[in-house]
Each structure stands twice: as C-alpha cells, then as structure tokens.
Amino acid sequence: MTRSTVDHSRAAAAARAIEYMRGHLAEPLQLADLARVVPFSPFHFHRLFRDVTSMTPARFLAALRMAEARRLLLHTGLTVTAISGYVGYTSAGTFTTQFTRLVGTSPGHFRQLARLLAGRPCYVLAEALRRARTEVVRPRLTLHLPDSTPDDLVLVGLRTAGESSDASTAWAVSAGGTGVPVVARPGTYHTRVVLVRGHSTVAQALVDEEPTSYLVGASDLLLPQDGRARARIAIQPPRPTDPPALAIGPVCRLVETLIGRVAPGRWSGPARPVGRHAPATPAIALWLRPGGFARR
Incomplete structure (x- = not known):
C-alpha cells in the first residue's frame, strides 16, 4: 500500500467520524463512540484523528458544536439556554464560557454583531x-x-x-x-x-x-x-x-x-x-x- 493510499484512507476515516459528530451534536459522545464508527481502537483512532486534523476528537467536536451554535444564534430566535441544549451542553453557563473562549465574544454579543x-x-x-x-x-x-x-x-x-x-x-x-x-x-x-x-x-x-x-x-x-x-x-x-x-x-x-x-x-x-x-x-x-x- 502506497503512502498516498494510506493518507487517503486515514483522511477518509477521520471524515467519517466528523460526519458522525455533525449528526449527533446534542448527544454526549465519547471517544469510544467515535472510534466504533471508523472502526478502530480508541487509542489508534485518537492518534489518527489528531494527525489528520491537528486537533483531538474532543476539541474538534467542541468546534463543531460552537459552529452550529453560531448558525442557530444568527438564523433563529432561540434563547442561549435552548441553543446550549441543541449542541450538547447541559449547562448554559458552561456553554457560554466555552463559546466566549473559542469564538472570541459572548453568544449574545455574537448574535447582535453577526446580524x-x-x-x-x-x-x-x-x-x-x-x-x-x-x-x-x-x-x-x-x-x-x-x-x-x-x-x-x-x-x-x-x-x-x-x-x-x-x-x-x-x-x-x-x-x-x-x-x-x-x-x-x-x-x-x-x-x-x-x-x-x-x-x-x-x-x-x-x-x-x-x-x-x-x-x-x-x-x-x-x-x-x-x-x-x-x-x-x-x-x-x-x-x-x-x-x-x-x-x-x-x-x-x-x-x-x-x-x-x-x-x-x-x-x-x-x-x-x-x-x-x-x-x-x-x-x-x-x-x-x-x-x-x-x-x-
């Protein structure tokens, strides 16, 4: 198997896991859940995913959740509390802290300026x-x-x-x-x-x-x-x-x-x-x- 074939296979495996993440943002996904999608052992999957994306699965999942939260803030009238639940957070406070850290501004401020x-x-x-x-x-x-x-x-x-x-x-x-x-x-x-x-x-x-x-x-x-x-x-x-x-x-x-x-x-x-x-x-x-x- 050539190096390019291996790289393509690894990228395809990471892409399958990412697609699964996108479809299950509201669920409490664990590393083992994502590894079964590929399927690989959790250790091998974690290393492969980080090599391909430069991020751990947990951080990539957090980024996807924040990206979906931005979309909901801009295009819907849902409250911040409701949005936090839609993207897998049980605490609106934790969601707001994470959103502010990753996006660079609070959810409410983002909604105002994004509009x-x-x-x-x-x-x-x-x-x-x-x-x-x-x-x-x-x-x-x-x-x-x-x-x-x-x-x-x-x-x-x-x-x-x-x-x-x-x-x-x-x-x-x-x-x-x-x-x-x-x-x-x-x-x-x-x-x-x-x-x-x-x-x-x-x-x-x-x-x-x-x-x-x-x-x-x-x-x-x-x-x-x-x-x-x-x-x-x-x-x-x-x-x-x-x-x-x-x-x-x-x-x-x-x-x-x-x-x-x-x-x-x-x-x-x-x-x-x-x-x-x-x-x-x-x-x-x-x-x-x-x-x-x-x-x-």
Missing part, C-alpha cells in the same frame, strides 16, 4: 479597513496573497505549538494583500489563515461555511529570537477534515471599530493588533498561494 454583518459583503469591510489603517511598526506578520484582491478579508490566528488550549494566542484581521499585524513572542506557533472572498459576507464564510466563500491554510511556524522569519503557507478551499473557522471575535471587534463603539486600533482580549508603541519582537513574512499545504 449587523449578515448583509454586508466583505469588500465593504475591507475598504473601511484600508481607510482606517494606521501605521504599524515591527513586529508584524506580513501576508502576501497572490490569489487575493484588496476586497478580500484575511484572518490570521496563532496558537503556541504544543499548548493544551485550542483557542488561538492571537488573531488579526486585515484587507487582502496588506500587512496583518500580530503580537507574538518568539517561539513555535500553529498558524491558521482564513481568507474570505470580497464578494461574500462574513456570515456566509464563518457561519454558514459556504465552500466558495472562503479559503483556508495552516502550518507550523518558528519565530526566532532575532530577525525576520520567512515561510510559505498555501491556501485552498476547506476540506471535510478542516476544523471550522471559529474565531469571529476579531471581525466583531472590527465592526465595533467601524461603527464607532471602540476607538480605532483598540481591541480587547488576546486578539490585539500591534500598536504604534508595541515592543519589538521578530516578524514573519508569509506568502499564501493556491494549492496544497506546504510541508516543513
């Missing part, structure tokens, strides 16, 4: 970002997007490699083809990129997950103690084994800025753009190109 975003194409937000753009000094994560236009919206997330949390350490948002500033200390990070097409709305990409509305990319990157690091991340349409793009929090902060609720350049939480007086740390230059993911 503001629902009918706005990304090129409107990108244009407003370009008008409001302020000077940014080092450090910054610079994205060059040959397959992007200035109308696209780009989200970049960094998570410290090996960290137990599945929430990103830092997020940044920018118009396509522009520099995306990200505060990050030297170290190794798992980097995720979401590029939302200018003709699409944020809701189409990050809530409804319409395949033609966005591209994704991921890679492990090293930020050295000194100097600039260069890396290449490929972007492509989402695959069945790619986790949902959860962190709409940066876009919510953007909307708050654009409608005057937050002063320009001031973001709360870990997703904070580099300010004029940010401490000096290394920068990364990234090139995103269509095609398969780059290998280190």
